[in-house]
Amino acid sequence: MTQEITTTDRTPISKTNAPVIEIKDLYKSFGKNEVLKGVTLTVNKGENLVVLGKSGSGKSITIKCLVGLVEVDKGEINVFGTDITKLDNTELNEIRIRIGFLFQNAALYDSMSVRENLGFTLKRHAKDLTAEELESQIIDVLESVGLSEAIDKMPSELSGGMRKRIGLARTLILKPEIILYDEPTTGLDTITSREISELILEIQKKNKTSSIIITHDMPCAKHTSDRIVILKEGVIHVEGTYEELEKSDDEWVRSFFI
Template identity: 60%
Template sequence: MKAAISPITISKEQIPEDENVIVIKHLFKKFGSNAVLKDFNLKVKKGKNTVVLGKSGSGKSVLIKCIIGLLKPDNGSITVFGEDIPELDEEGLDKVRTKIGFLFQGNALYDSMTIRENLEFPLRRHWFDLSEPAIDKMVHEALENVGLAKTLDMMPSELSGGMLKRVALARTIILKPEIILYDEPTTGLDPVTSKEIENLILALQKKYQTTTIIISHDMTCVKNISDVVVLLLNGQCYIEGSYEELEKSTDEQIKQFFE
């Protein structure tokens, strides 16, 4: 059995409501000669839904992969709960990741595993020494949170696209993370299912008081779930504000997203 890794010792109560739980300064990331992020700066406050808006290929997914440590930036700093992500070793990253949930655009479920096994996977993979009853309780609670308690022993191939997205969301929240990163949560879904996912994101944010970053170019989703909208343009944080503030802008660079 793997030795348990102690979770990072920081609780929601220790973080003031107005504190920045994520701070990104002068972030640069390029692939070959293609500079994707160029001096990107952002502060994310506790408990807020921050949507990063941008065109396809603008670097939105690269940004959140840098935040969670899946990609290492070429320069700049990313601090999460005061920890400098690019400077952490694997053990340090594992500790921080116990507080971060990541909903992949393609769901990233294992086709050969049941829904139960997919949700158990993060619990067995790294850090907690949990009893079987505790694991079972956490799996049931996560599925109940997304309205899919009856899918426990089904296979992913038996579920619709919207149900798969909800299962992926259940796996994301199973550890009750303080931060959740959503990569295009409504892409490929019909309008009714998209609305269901938006409502789930809002309900779970309210229930667990999570801080969220949502990557999206779905303007309906952006309008419905954002507290703050950040426009990622030419590799930089071009502007940030409420949806209503940006929608009223006369700046042509901003208007193109709201037309």
């Protein structure tokens, strides 16, 4: 059962904004391996929700279910008020275009330059753009992640942090209302991780996005989260702010903050 923690030192976003994501009693198994055993959570409009959990706890599977990359066994996933588990591919794609997904490895096309990576994504969904409009949007989104100078570089010429930023630019170019971050700072040094965390906050503030951030990086969790949930044995074990969970009476919960 989820342990509820009441916010005492600030007004949570959940009290002021309606949910854009509601996951109810979500189950997913792979053969005999039960990964999700009744996950229930909400993400409110404009909120950054961080999801923590030990390796194999189902964090990444949860967000893959959320965009239909993994088919659920049972449960509801309401996004913008629509249960996506009941949609066909055409209907699901209409929802997906409103959701950005930053994969762990940034998932850039290695044979394309940065300009081509961003242009390819944009042209798939905005076929009526002129060449000038396309170029303008590419430049604008690169400026938003601080990498205008990388426009003609190939992915192989980019550092890990730059690849993350370009991956994020490719996500942002479609102006998503929800962004799903899967380990956004994995493999990065401390300074670059901090820069990515700052960028996540800038995007939230500027674009009013709602986000789920899967991470093992506690400084990232502290810096970016409005609220945190922790998965344990396939369910949400506890939720609260970083400060609340850090002071939890639950020894297992506190072990994340050591």
